[in-house]
Amino acid sequence: MSVLSHATFVRHSVESFPAYRLLKSPQVILNRLPEAGTTTMVLRQRGMSLAVRCEFGMSVAYHAENWQTLLDRVSGLRTNDDDEHEYFLAPLKSRNGVSLASAPSGGTIDFSVDIGGLVRDRGAMMKLADALDGVKMHIRHLNRLRPAAWLDEWDVSRGGRELAASSRLAEAIRRAGSIRVRVDNGCHRLQRIIEADFVDHDGWTVKVASRGCRAVVYVDSRMWRLGGDGRMRRVSELMGKGIRRQLVA
Numbered sequence: 001m002s003v004l005s006h007a008t009f010v011r012h013s014v015e016s017f018p019a020y021r022l023l024k025s026p027q028v029i030l031n032r033l034p035e036a037g038t039t040t041m042v043l044r045q046r047g048m049s050l051a052v053r054c055e056f057g058m059s060v061a062y063h064a065e066n067w068q069t070l071l072d073r074v075s076g077l078r079t080n081d082d083d084e085h086e087y088f089l090a091p092l093k094s095r096n097g098v099s100l101a102s103a104p105s106g107g108t109i110d111f112s113v114d115i116g117g118l119v120r121d122r123g124a125m126m127k128l129a130d131a132l133d134g135v136k137m138h139i140r141h142l143n144r145l146r147p148a149a150w151l152d153e154w155d156v157s158r159g160g161r162e163l164a165a166s167s168r169l170a171e172a173i174r175r176a177g178s179i180r181v182r183v184d185n186g187c188h189r190l191q192r193i194i195e196a197d198f199v200d201h202d203g204w205t206v207k208v209a210s211r212g213c214r215a216v217v218y219v220d221s222r223m224w225r226l227g228g229d230g231r232m233r234r235v236s237e238l239m240g241k242g243i244r245r246q247l248v249a
Contacts, residue, residue: 017089017091017097017098017119017122017125018091018125018136018137018139019088019089019090019091019136019137019138019139019141019142020088020089020129020132020134020135020136020137021086021087021088021134021135021137022086022087022088022089022129022132022133022134022135023132023133023134023135024131024132024133025081026059026070026079026081026085026087027059027061027070027081028132029087029100029132030056030059030070030072030077030079031058031059032100032115032118032128032131032132033056033072033075033100033113033115033118034055034056034057034058034074035117035118036056036113036114036115036116036117036118037055037117037118038053038054038055038117039053039054039055039056039113039114039115039116039117040052040053040054040113040114041054041075041077041111041112041113041114041190042111042112042113043110043111043183043185043188043190044109044110044111044183044185045110045183045184045185046223047219047220047222047223047224047234048181048183048217048218048219048220048223048224048232049183049217049218050181050183050190050192050215050216050217051215051216051217052190052192052214052215052216053213053214053215054074054075054076055074055075056072056074056075056077056113057072057073057074057075058072059071059072059077059079060072060073061081068080068081069081075190076190076191076192077188077189077190078188078189078190079187079188079189080186080187080188080189083104083186083187084104084105085102085103085104085105085111085186085187085188086102086103086104086105087100087101087102087132088100088101088102088103088109088137088142089101089115089119089125089128089129089132089134090109090112090142091139092114092116097114097115097116097119098114098115098116098119098125099112099113099114099115100112100113100115101113102187102188104185104186104187110185110187110188111185111187111188163201163203165204165221165222166201166202166203166204166205166206166221167201168221169201169206169219169221169224169225169226170199170200170201170206172226173196173199173206173208173226174196174199176196176226176230177195177196178193178194178195178196178230179193179194179196179208179217179226179230179231179232180192180193180194180229180230180231180232181194181217181231181232182231182232192215192217194208194209194210194215194217195210195211196208196209196210197209197210197211197212198213201221204220204221204222205218205219205220205221206218206219206221207219217232219232222235223235223236
C-alpha cells in the first residue's frame with residue numbers, strides 16, 4: 001500500500017467509525033502501536049511532510065536534550081513526553097479504518113499512524129478507546145483540527161520564480177542520490193535517509209520518494225535547501241549561521 005493513501009484522513013472521514021480524544025499518557029497510547037504491524041506513519045512540520053512504512057516497538061522513557069523523551073528504537077520515533085499534544089482516534093477516508101493522530105493544544109494534526117491492523121471493526125475501536133480513556137467527539141470538532149495542507153497541498157502556483165526554485169532543489173537532490181531528513185514538530189521527531197528513486201516538483205513543492213514509496217517526503221523549496229552534507233536544512237538556519245556557501249541548491 002502506498003504511504004500516500006493514509007494522508008487522506010486529514011480532510012475527510014467515514015461514518016462507520018466515531019472519533020475519540022484519548023486521555024491516557026503518551027507512553028501508554030504509543031505502546032499500542034506495535035500491535036498495528038507494518039503500517040504508515042506521517043509526520044508534518046512547517047514546510048515539510050514525511051510519510052514512511054514501518055513497524056513500531058515499545059516507547060521507552062529517557063532524558064535527552066532537555067526532553068522527557070520516549071524512544072521507539074524500531075521505528076526511530078522520538079516523542080517529547082512533556083509536550084502538550086493531544087491524541088485522537090480518527091477515521092480514515094480511503095477505507096474502513098482508523099488512525100491514531102496527534103495535534104498540539106489548539107493546533108492541527110501533525111502526526112498520524114494507520115492502525116487498521118489493530119482496529120478492524122467498530123467494536124475493536126470502542127474497546128481500544130475505552131482502554132485509552134477515550135472521550136467521544138463529534139466529527140465536526142475533529143475537522144477543526146485538520147490542517148488545510150498535509151502532503152502535497154501547499155501553494156502550487158506555477159510562476160517562473162516558483163518553478164525555478166523547486167527545479168534547482170529537485171536537480172540537486174537527483175545529483176546527490178540520497179537525502180537526510182529530520183521532521184520535528186515539537187512533540188514527535190523522526191529522521192530518515194531517503195534514497196531518491198523518484199524526484200518531482202510542482203510550484204514550490206518538491207517530492208522525493210524511495211523505491212516502492214516506502215518513504216516519501218514533500219518539501220517547500222521556499223523554506224528548505226539541500227546542504228553540502230546531504231541534509232535538508234532550513235534556509236533561515238543556514239543564513240543565520242552565515243554558511244550560505246554550503247548550499248547545494
